[in-house]
Amino acid sequence: MHLVSLAVRRGGPISSALLGNHHGSILARCSPALTVLKPRFKTTRKTADEEIDLDAPVKFSTSRAATWKSRVTYSGRQTEVNQRPWYEPISVTVSVTIFLVYFCYLREENDVDTKFSKTLYDHISGLEEQQLKLSLEYNASTGGDTEAIKERLAELEQAKIQETLPKSNEKSVS
Structure with missing residues (x-):
């Protein structure tokens, strides 16, 4: 392992075979997805004599983010490795x-369904x-126009009076 890493660092024949400089590279044979990788981004590495100022803002146009395509991040590439199966x-x-046939047609209605069929005004009195x-x-x-609103308010007041009248009559009778 140490000899391989040393040869890769020095740029020998092993490094070119491992890194894919030849068509029959070892990495390409191990994983076909690695053959898709291309050096398509600008480097942002500073040379040894330049110093990175952590307090200064990063210039977007010179960073790797300027050339990054979002579709690669979200959709990925359709290679043989990550391709969807035909039956998906x-x-x-x-x-x-x-799922839809069961929940829309076959399932029987229950008490939760009847609560959902009521309006919000039925659940909250006075709303x-x-x-x-x-x-x-x-x-x-x-x-x-305020006529329709006034008519509905009058209907609600009449309904409220009708609810209170039978209750008051029952109290006076007993």
Whole structure:
């Protein structure tokens, strides 16, 4: 192992075979994905006599980030190593179809489904009235139509009176 690393550092015939300078390189035979790698980026390494100032901002145009393509990061390259199997889209489509058929058609309705069928106004008492009052105030200030809002507020007040009347009659009878 030590001899191989020494030969690689010195640029001998072993280094050119390992690093892929020949078509039949060792790394290419071990992993076909390594043959796709190309030196396509500018280097940002400083020479020995230059000093890196950690307090200074990094210039984007001279950094490796300026030449980086985001599609390589997110999609990767479709090589033989990371290529999707031919049956993947079929299995995903079948799985999603079975899921939707079960949850949309075959499953029986339960108490959670009935709660979801109610409006938010049914769950929170007084919300619709408050919302209508705010809408009435906004429409009045902007010159919008307020007739439908006033009618619905009157209906809600009538319904509130109807709810309280039977309760008061029951108390007086008992």
